[in-house]
Amino acid sequence: MNLKEHYSELYKESINKISSDKYKLDSLIDSKFDKRFGMTLLIRPSNEVKANIQNFLSKLKKVEPNQYYYPNSDIHITIMSLISCYEGFNLEKIELNKYIDIIKQCLPLNERSKIHFKGLTASNSCIMLQGFMNNNIINNIRDRLRVEFKNTELEQSIDKRYAIQTAHATIVRFRKEFNQKDNFLKIIDSYSDSDFGTFEIDKMELVYNDWYQRNQFVKKLHVFKI
Helix, strand or coil, X not given: CCHHHHHHHHHHHHHHHHHCCCCCCCCCCCCCCCCEEEEEEEECCCHHHHHHHHHHHHHHHHHCXXXXXXXXXXXXXXXXXXXXXXXXXXHHHCCHHHHHHHHHHHCCCCXXXXXXXXXXXXXXXXXXXXXXXXXXHHHHHHHHHHHXXXXXXXXXXXXCCCCCCCCCEEEEECCCCCCCHHHHHHHHHHCCCCEEEEEECCEEEEEEEECCCCCCCCEEEEEEEC
């Protein structure tokens, strides 16, 4: 996959939909009855990168304060959604140690990757950062995870929604009708190629999470040092 082309095409298509009022609102983000939970292997950006992200988000908040903006604690890149969120997932019913052991087998020895956040992409329901990997380590880990978990009888839903190949991070979700959509999109356009920084991946987290990876619901299950 050519990531730059993929992000660019998604951006153009999605911005056109938002401009034409064909955007999608998330009806569950404020619901007290959303019981979807799952298990994810993820990474988090550095504090420096998160500061750059929040500087950008602060400008969006001024024109559209009612949208959902990710706090620093929740910003992440998904390496693999091992169990996609669904109602009824019970952490006590899985053999967590087996998941941890398999993940350990799939991680590289003495090899690291960097993520460069440069530019924005979007869907009809959210704004995302374009993440670029400097080597193939992350996708190699993903491929190993696919093979190893599919050779077990452990509960998993890898690639059930889509086969993840990118390093994007969602930072805004649409939850209310836009009041100043044109001004919002002008800010998006002005930051569409901005450099939010680079960070090296030195650890990965296995977490129990809700759909939005909100800190108050996330349970850190294991930290893998890279």
